[in-house]
Amino acid sequence: MVIFRSFASFARLTILTTVTASLCLAAVISGRAEEIWYPVPRPKIDGDKALLRVAYAVNPSFSHMSDAQLAILLAEARQVTRDHFGIELTFSQPEIIGISDLFALRPNVADDEVLEWVYDFKGDSGNRDLLVEDLLERLQTNDSQLDEIYAFAAPHLTSAPLSATAEGFAVALTETLLNRLNVWRIIPANDRRAVIDDTVYNEWTFWDTLAHGALPYDIAITNQLVASAEYYGMDVHSALRGGITVGTTSYSRDGPFHTYAFLSTFPFSNDYVPIVQLRGGARYDEEEAARLAGAYLAHEIGHVLLHLGHPFNQSACVMNPAQLLDFRAWQNNLDAERCALGSSAEMVPGAAKLSYNAAWVLQ
């Protein structure tokens, strides 16, 4: 199994990479028989060209990108994809869709089954010990890098670890995750309701399973904040960001490439204090926000079309996840010539071993 959970892991990449190692945990939680996971077929890219169908799913509670910004975003994604992967993209005209209409396209996966993976921070009824265990496991799989991980993460923790052990650190990370996540239950959106309300639009698992049904898009861009906590797939960066996800590539039942990706523009185009802090203090104007989001969409497209992995700490690579939300530094370091396809194991097409839960597709 490819481990996407190391120190620099950014987006919680796909149900596949995050869930497969957690099947035992899933069985414990659900009490059901072990599920069956199939590999996602690699897409066929004819003549290094691809057409991607785009939706822009808008939650009216938040600011959203203008048509002009969307055009910049998609142009930047095309350029970065051409430079780094040698693929010529064509995007459909983005279809503007209300977020409730997009979620109406979700498959008939029982919501209570999906919710079993979700830490219920809204109802304050989640199992904190399970979160700690998951993060501890993540730390222990990166045993040789622990000093480096601690040095990086310590300034970003909301409270210091009570002990200088992996256990103490896992607890501090969990506290940080939940503190930063709960803030969004208080911070008001444009309509004066909290940024994270009682809908499920913020929940990563719902986005991750969105295309297990009849989703007519390959790319779903949204202005929604996707921030949540799950009993699997959290990592150091996810925790420090308060569970914010920028983008994820997941299985698509009907899509021509067998995958779809979502990208949240929220972290690019909002200057809420927690966001600016995670950007290292940076504020982006409208043009820069669109350009950075477009470059980050190219990262997801590398997962979608080529099943590339994460070449951690190879800052020239668009597939190297950004650190926290510092997209400006991330993009400044990109250099296609220094990160060709095949230049490292993670940059070999097929490096990401994507898979999907057959039971969820058949329902």
Ligand SMILES: [Zn+2]
């Ligand atoms: Zn990624």
